Amino acid sequence: MTYKLGLLGLGTVGTGVVEICQDPYQRLGLLSELQIQRVGVRSLRKPRGVPLSAEVLTTDLEAVVRDPEIDIVIEVMGGVEPARSLILTAIAEGKHVVTANKALIARHGEELFAAAHKQGVYLLLEAAVGGGIPIIQPLRQCLVANRIQGILGIVNGTTNFILSRMSEEQASFAATLAVAQQQGYAEADPSADIDGHDAADKIAILASLAFGARIDREQVSCEGIRGVTATDIRYAQDWGLVIKLLAVAQRQGEALDIRVHPTLIPDHHPLAGVHDVNNAVLILGDPVGEVMLSGPGAGRGPTASAVMGDVLMIAAHLKSEKTRLNPLLDSPLMEPLPLLPLKQVKARYYLRVIAVDRPGVIGVIGTCFGEHQVSLECIVQKTLYPGAEDGGDQAEIVILTHTVCEKDLQSAVASLRQQPVIVHIPSLFRVLPD
Amino acid sequence: MTYKLGLLGLGTVGTGVVEICQDPYQRLGLLSELQIQRVGVRSLRKPRGVPLSAEVLTTDLEAVVRDPEIDIVIEVMGGVEPARSLILTAIAEGKHVVTANKALIARHGEELFAAAHKQGVYLLLEAAVGGGIPIIQPLRQCLVANRIQGILGIVNGTTNFILSRMSEEQASFAATLAVAQQQGYAEADPSADIDGHDAADKIAILASLAFGARIDREQVSCEGIRGVTATDIRYAQDWGLVIKLLAVAQRQGEALDIRVHPTLIPDHHPLAGVHDVNNAVLILGDPVGEVMLSGPGAGRGPTASAVMGDVLMIAAHLKSEKTRLNPLLDSPLMEPLPLLPLKQVKARYYLRVIAVDRPGVIGVIGTCFGEHQVSLECIVQKTLYPGAEDGGDQAEIVILTHTVCEKDLQSAVASLRQQPVIVHIPSLFRVLPD
Numbered sequence: 001m002t003y004k005l006g007l008l009g010l011g012t013v014g015t016g017v018v019e020i021c022q023d024p025y026q027r028l029g030l031l032s033e034l035q036i037q038r039v040g041v042r043s044l045r046k047p048r049g050v051p052l053s054a055e056v057l058t059t060d061l062e063a064v065v066r067d068p069e070i071d072i073v074i075e076v077m078g079g080v081e082p083a084r085s086l087i088l089t090a091i092a093e094g095k096h097v098v099t100a101n102k103a104l105i106a107r108h109g110e111e112l113f114a115a116a117h118k119q120g121v122y123l124l125l126e127a128a129v130g131g132g133i134p135i136i137q138p139l140r141q142c143l144v145a146n147r148i149q150g151i152l153g154i155v156n157g158t159t160n161f162i163l164s165r166m167s168e169e170q171a172s173f174a175a176t177l178a179v180a181q182q183q184g185y186a187e188a189d190p191s192a193d194i195d196g197h198d199a200a201d202k203i204a205i206l207a208s209l210a211f212g213a214r215i216d217r218e219q220v221s222c223e224g225i226r227g228v229t230a231t232d233i234r235y236a237q238d239w240g241l242v243i244k245l246l247a248v249a250q251r252q253g254e255a256l257d258i259r260v261h262p263t264l265i266p267d268h269h270p271l272a273g274v275h276d277v278n279n280a281v282l283i284l285g286d287p288v289g290e291v292m293l294s295g296p297g298a299g300r301g302p303t304a305s306a307v308m309g310d311v312l313m314i315a316a317h318l319k320s321e322k323t324r325l326n327p328l329l330d331s332p333l334m335e336p337l338p339l340l341p342l343k344q345v346k347a348r349y350y351l352r353v354i355a356v357d358r359p360g361v362i363g364v365i366g367t368c369f370g371e372h373q374v375s376l377e378c379i380v381q382k383t384l385y386p387g388a389e390d391g392g393d394q395a396e397i398v399i400l401t402h403t404v405c406e407k408d409l410q411s412a413v414a415s416l417r418q419q420p421v422i423v424h425i426p427s428l429f430r431v432l433p434d
Numbered sequence: 435m436t437y438k439l440g441l442l443g444l445g446t447v448g449t450g451v452v453e454i455c456q457d458p459y460q461r462l463g464l465l466s467e468l469q470i471q472r473v474g475v476r477s478l479r480k481p482r483g484v485p486l487s488a489e490v491l492t493t494d495l496e497a498v499v500r501d502p503e504i505d506i507v508i509e510v511m512g513g514v515e516p517a518r519s520l521i522l523t524a525i526a527e528g529k530h531v532v533t534a535n536k537a538l539i540a541r542h543g544e545e546l547f548a549a550a551h552k553q554g555v556y557l558l559l560e561a562a563v564g565g566g567i568p569i570i571q572p573l574r575q576c577l578v579a580n581r582i583q584g585i586l587g588i589v590n591g592t593t594n595f596i597l598s599r600m601s602e603e604q605a606s607f608a609a610t611l612a613v614a615q616q617q618g619y620a621e622a623d624p625s626a627d628i629d630g631h632d633a634a635d636k637i638a639i640l641a642s643l644a645f646g647a648r649i650d651r652e653q654v655s656c657e658g659i660r661g662v663t664a665t666d667i668r669y670a671q672d673w674g675l676v677i678k679l680l681a682v683a684q685r686q687g688e689a690l691d692i693r694v695h696p697t698l699i700p701d702h703h704p705l706a707g708v709h710d711v712n713n714a715v716l717i718l719g720d721p722v723g724e725v726m727l728s729g730p731g732a733g734r735g736p737t738a739s740a741v742m743g744d745v746l747m748i749a750a751h752l753k754s755e756k757t758r759l760n761p762l763l764d765s766p767l768m769e770p771l772p773l774l775p776l777k778q779v780k781a782r783y784y785l786r787v788i789a790v791d792r793p794g795v796i797g798v799i800g801t802c803f804g805e806h807q808v809s810l811e812c813i814v815q816k817t818l819y820p821g822a823e824d825g826g827d828q829a830e831i832v833i834l835t836h837t838v839c840e841k842d843l844q845s846a847v848a849s850l851r852q853q854p855v856i857v858h859i860p861s862l863f864r865v866l867p868d
Contacts, residue, residue, distance in 0.1 A: 016721060019721070020579050020721065024507035025581070026685075027579060027580065027581050028578050028579065030761060031556075031579065067440070077495070089760075102827075123784070125574055127825050130721040133725055134572035134575075134577060134725065134727070137571070137572070137575055137576050138571070138576070140741060141575075141746075141747055142560055142571050142572070142739075142740065142743040142745060143568060143739065144462050144570030144738055144740055144742075144743055144746050144747075145454050145461060145462065145465065145738075145742030145743050145745075145746055147460040147461050148460065163447075163494055251460075270707065273704065273707045282779050285739065286568040286735070287450060287454065287734070287735025287736070287739055288729070288730065288735060288739035289566065289697055289729065289730045290725075290735050290736060291566060291567055291568065291727075291728070291729035291730075291737055292726075292728045292729060293568070293724035293725075293726075293727055293728075294704070294725070294726045294727075294728070295722070295723065295724055295726060296722065296724070299723075300721070301720070301721025301722060301723060302722050305577065305579055305580055305721055305722035306576065306722075308578075309576040309577060309581030310574060311579075311790060312575075312576055312579055312762065313578075314579050316760050316761045316762040316763075317756075317760055319758070320758045320759055320760040321755040321756065321757045321758050321759070322751075322754045322755065322760075323754070323756070323757070324754045324755050326750050326751055326754040326756075326760075327464060327750045327753050327754065328746065328747060328750040329750075339586070356574050364445055384439060395471075
């Protein structure tokens with residue numbers, strides 16, 4: 001039996017997919033039953049890293065998704081359009097679809113899943129989150145008996161690389177970003193990664209699958225790493241904390257708390273040991289407890305591994321001659337669940353404050369927080385700076401709160417900013433409970 | 435549609451399975467379509483932690499596996515017999531089987547898988563390795579496009595707990611084992627865990643699935659942790675190494691290198707951060723690279739989570755009305771692959787040697803190793819002991835080799851033992867390459 005594949009895109013990931021298909025040695029026998037029928041590309045003249053005959057390549061992407069011989073369409077071109085329209089056409093033509101496109105699924109997942117379910121075809125997306133790390137299928141199969149309580153993830157390799165290097169080398173954000181760009185770990189326009197949008201796409205997808213929830217991606221609160229400084233990293237280390245861009249999704253009563261922001265985590269926490277471009281997802285379920293899945297979160301080989309895992313799973317189902325879809329692989333039906341407003345989130349906080357160096361400053365700070373029900377765990381004066389011409393010296397003060405409500409914390413900070421002794425509050429980060 | 439379950443065993447794991455079935459709130463809807471039909475137990479009079487009506491419980495285990503209404507048999511009684519015979523009967527009766535029984539699968543997997551394949555039923559075993567951590571299905575599905583190169587695992591919680599505590603508290607093996615037994619982390623008869631047999635069962639299962647190989651469990655080389663001392667742990671720490679009971683399976687040409695032994699690993703290695711009773715499996719595949727799956731390796735909740743994941747996967751397939759088995763879940767067909775003899779294994783080694791304190795001792799040691807092609811990375815004299823009545827003082831010397839062949843290393847050690855200046859060689863461990 002031969003299963004015919006149509007590939008949309010022959011960039012980094014597409015090339016990796018072709019490489020696996022062309023090299024079945026010591027891999028699953030079923031791989032030999034796959035055949036690359038058509039590959040849709042932007043230019044026929046660009047040199048390719050894999051041998052493909054001229055009649056396989058085409059610039060007519062519509063022809064790929066409409067080819068009646070193709071069983072499975074693999075979308076690795078990225079971007080929202082024309083990927084969305086092409087996938088909808090492929091589904092309408094009765095083809096199964098495998099995609100690595102997180103931006104698309106985070107925004108149009110509901111529409112695409114509903115179309116696939118109605119048509120009776122699979123739409124699988126293991127590669128969209130965590131690159132080569134098995135995350136989505138373990139969540140939907142091995143862990144499916146669990147009541148999922150929460151997911152904590154380091155799901156963006158670029159930001160983890162930058163934060164790892166900043167920590168190791170006490171370097172500034174700007175300098176480290178430049179190095180990451182030189183070494184190919186960050187894009188020329190790095191915004192999608194460093195402002196947290198890519199991580200927000202991925203946690204929105206994971207949350208929708210884990211909680212069966214329809215999630216409005218635009219409502220996912222998202223803060224990137226531009227505000228992280230070497231100073232904060234050093235002070236956090238003094239308290240046994242490391243800084244990571246954390247994607248969080250958890251149940252809070254009947255609402256979902258989903259957000260992405262830099263977070264200080266205890267240095268013995270399993271996520272603290274995830275370095276460089278690696279990704280990790282920690283799943284908290286009842287009754288399994290904490291399970292962590294980690295590994296390479298991007299790149300040609302890892303992403304192609306995830307894509308081809310999905311393709312082979314579909315081929316295996318076709319081979320087993322099923323007449324209906326397996327409910328564990330069928331597109332999820334999603335209920336709308338409200339997102340918890342950020343103001344209601346409870347967390348611990350780290351703040352760095354620059355104040356006039358004068359007796360009583362600590363008292364002013366303590367009073368401000370106390371009046372807003374923010375209880376402090378620790379307050380330390382770190383450094384004295386020579387003051388500006390018009391004033392005295394300035395003190396740098398670092399504060400760690402107990403677990404408090406974001407709303408109270410923000411009120412306290414607003415009130416603090418009004419105090420004449422407070423010059424500036426350069427840093428404010430959340431801290432993961434121990 | 436209702437799928438009826440027959441349970442063999444109502445101990446820790448069986449109770450956890452019933453708890454999940456009886457509490458579907460915020461879990462997969464499919465769970466509500468499962469019904470516990472019969473539960474085979476040893477005694478009807480023992481009080482149970484879960485409510486089950488009297489007609490469900492029975493001491494007639496044969497009646498469970500022959501009940502014509504039962505679709506899926508869950509074997510969580512443990513031990514080789516009568517579990518093996520009961521599972522074979524269940525398969526012959528056309529029932530799907532889910533088991534958590536690593537000792538059984540490691541010894542009789544081939545027979546049981548062949549019977550299930552022939553009968554056209556599933557035999558799933560996620561819970562047999564790594565408790566609640568998704569390992570077997572990710573290996574057989576998400577990672578199935580990979581050529582698996584190797585697996586490194588910490589797959590026994592008891593030994594990992596003991597080694598973690600010995601490291602933290604500089605305590606002896608015997609004292610720490612006693613504490614582990616008091617706290618319920620080690621059995622009264624701890625041999626299966628601390629002598630490495632349980633880990634060998636698990637790595638034999640993983641290797642057979644990863645490499646499609648028929649593995650003679652009795653040939654898997656297996657060394658436990660009784661020989662690990664607080665002294666070695668301290669010296670290893672001086673070199674940035676931590677000690678773990680590692681289960682290894684990797685391809686070496688056409689043979690498989692499978693073994694379990696205490697291993698020194700660099701303290702920044704991902705497996706070095708797996709503490710206490712946690713388990714982790716690191717899978718090295720082409721093209722995915724290194725993926726690590728970690729979490730609770732035993733216990734009621736985690737193991738029940740894995741068992742019920744398998745049960746729901748089978749129920750999902752039944753619901754999709756497949757006419758044949760899905761090849762990715764069907765019992766693996768195994769080819770015989772030879773095991774690499776331990777003598778041909780290449781590794782780095784750590785040795786601790788007690789010698790007479792005399793000039794030239796280091797020279798004697800260096801010459802012994804050199805004559806057997808064992809190249810040394812480091813040799814350090816640690817401590818002087820007052821000698822016995824009949825001799826002078828004794829020196830403790832610690833040695834780290836480069837990567838060498840086990841055969842050469844053993845010859846060098848044999849020759850070293852013949853040297854009059856060598857009193858004793860108390861410790862010899864393998865070291866994981868950096």
